[in-house]
Amino acid sequence: AQSVTQLDSQVPVFEEAPVELRCNYSSSVSVYLFWYVQYPNQGLQLLLKYLSGSTLVKGINGFEAEFNKSQTSFHLRKPSVHISDTAEYFCAVSKDTGRRALTFGSGTRLQVQP
Amino acid sequence: GAVVSQHPSWVICKSGTSVKIECRSLDFQATTMFWYRQFPKQSLMLMATSNEGSKATYEQGVEKDKFLINHASLTLSTLTVTSAHPEDSSFYICSERSGGSSYNEQFFGPGTRLTVL
Numbered sequence: 023a024q025s026v027t028q029l030d031s032q033v034p035v036f037e038e039a040p041v042e043l044r045c046n047y048s049s050s051v052s053v054y055l056f057w058y059v060q061y062p063n064q065g066l067q068l069l070l071k072y073l074s075g076s077t078l079v080k081g082i083n084g085f086e087a088e089f090n091k092s093q094t095s096f097h098l099r100k101p102s103v104h105i106s107d108t109a110e111y112f113c114a115v116s117k118d119t120g121r122r123a124l125t126f127g128s129g130t131r132l133q134v135q136p
Numbered sequence: 137g138a139v140v141s142q143h144p145s146w147v148i149c150k151s152g153t154s155v156k157i158e159c160r161s162l163d164f165q166a167t168t169m170f171w172y173r174q175f176p177k178q179s180l181m182l183m184a185t186s187n188e189g190s191k192a193t194y195e196q197g198v199e200k201d202k203f204l205i206n207h208a209s210l211t212l213s214t215l216t217v218t219s220a221h222p223e224d225s226s227f228y229i230c231s232e233r234s235g236g237s238s239y240n241e242q243f244f245g246p247g248t249r250l251t252v253l
Contacts, residue, residue, distance in 0.1 A: 058244075065142075065229055065246040066180075112179060116242075122233065123170050124242060126179040 024049035024115050026127035034133045037105055043098040043130045045087075045113030055096040056114040056124065057087055066112065072096060083107070108134045139163050140232050142245035149220055150253055157215045157248045159230035165210035166232035170242065171203075174227040186213045220252045 029044045047053065054073050058066040070081025077089040087098045096113060113127040139162040149155050159169055167188050172180040184205050185193040192205035204216040217224055229247040 063247075063249065066231075066244040122242075123182050123185060124180075124231075125182075128179045 024051075024053055024117060024125050026113050026115055026125055028113055028127035028130050030130050031128065032131045032133065034135060035103055037134055037136050038102050040101050041099065041103050041107075041132065043111050043113075043132065045096045045098065045127060047094050047096065047113075047115045049094075049115060049117070051117055053115040053117055054122075055087075055089060056116070057081065057085070057096070057098050058112045058114060058126075059083075060110045060112065060129075062109075069098070069111075103132070103134045105134050105136060107132060140230065140243050140245040142228075142230060142248050144248060145246060146249040146251075148251045148253065151221050152219055154216055154218045155220055155250060157217070157228055157230075157250075159213045159215070159232075159245055161211045161232045164232065164243075166213075167210065168233040169207060169213040170231045170233070171205060171213075171215050172229045172231070174229060174247075176227075180229060183215075217250065220250070222252045225250055225252045 025048050027046045035041045056071045057069040059069050060066050069085050070079045070087055072079045072089045080086045085100050087096055089096050111130045114124040116122045116124050141160045141162055143158045147155055169186040171183045173183050174180045182195050183198045186205045186207040188207045188210050194200045202218055207213040227247050227249050231242040231244045233242050
């Protein structure tokens with residue numbers, strides 16, 4: 023079985039500052055990795071995903087993430103955040119075989135302050 | 137990407153009543169849909185996998201007789217919370233898994249907030 027750990031439950035940051043949201047996973051098989059964003063009372067929106075190939079993945083809204091197999095990490099970064107980036111961010115993994123349902127981390131609340 | 141809708145977006149019901157939540161794939165035929173539950177300030181937890189034309193597969197700890205899932209067509213899956221109680225109050229989100237590609241990406245609905253009084 024796979025699991026996902028998001029080390030920070032909340033990350034406060036000032037507008038235009040860089041941010042990194044941490045995600046570590048564990049799995050006995052190869053996995054696909056995802057970052058989703060959830061705005062209040064809304065569903066999930068895919069930010070980016072790693073399936074294979076280049077370990078640096080670029081997503082929407084200026085976010086990027088780097089897959090590090092040796093450290094089993096998939097940290098999300100943005101060089102300059104905006105107020106509108108305030109939301110809940112979820113890291114998720116899916117096995118590359120079988121049902122491929124997603125296993126989510128506990129989420130990180132990004133709070134961008136002016 | 138695919139578009140998934142849910143209805144209703146929110147519902148309030150009395151304890152003991154049943155509530156049906158619909159999940160529709162608007163532009164894709166989804167052979168598989170997933171139902172997740174999210175309690176306040178917590179992550180999404182998979183409840184069950186819904187397969188078109190067959191019985192749903194429930195995760196450990198999820199009562200199949202309480203959370204009835206029907207996936208009668210390729211565009212519609214329904215979740216019925218039977219005899220709802222206040223502890224069933226939660227945000228329910230469905231997702232569909234697109235087929236026909238090397239990886240079956242998931243697309244999420246906007247969620248349904250259920251409040252049981």
